[in-house]
Amino acid sequence: QEEMAWMKEKLSSLESPVVLCHNDLLCKNIIYNEKQGDVQFIDYEYSGYNYQAYDIGNHFNEFAGVNEVDYTLYPNKELQKQWLRSYLEAFKECKGLSTEVTDKSDRKST
Secondary structure, three states: OOHHHHHHHHHHHHHOOOOEOOOOHHHHHHHEOOOOOEEEOOOOOEEEEEHHHHHHHHHHHOOOOOOOOOHHHHHOOHHHHHHHHHHHHOOOOOOOOOOOOOEEEEEEEE
């Protein structure tokens, strides 16, 4: 109970909305069609409501494996930033917003 309360407090401060998530974004469940230039997700048996950021963290964790976990396979910060930039640009485009994405370190504090 204590850990759940701690997680709820921390995740709520991220302002990540609860949305329908895939909840199993290992690479085998993501199909990229290079010819058509699109991505499709398969295998939805674990889908359900979760924090929007959960699928992102879960996707990165899946790089390390499931049965034989090897965190040396976890994506480095540069790959994470590149992936997140692409994700945010696509997300903003779907919402009809400007697709400009800046690094938090690029922002000047006021």
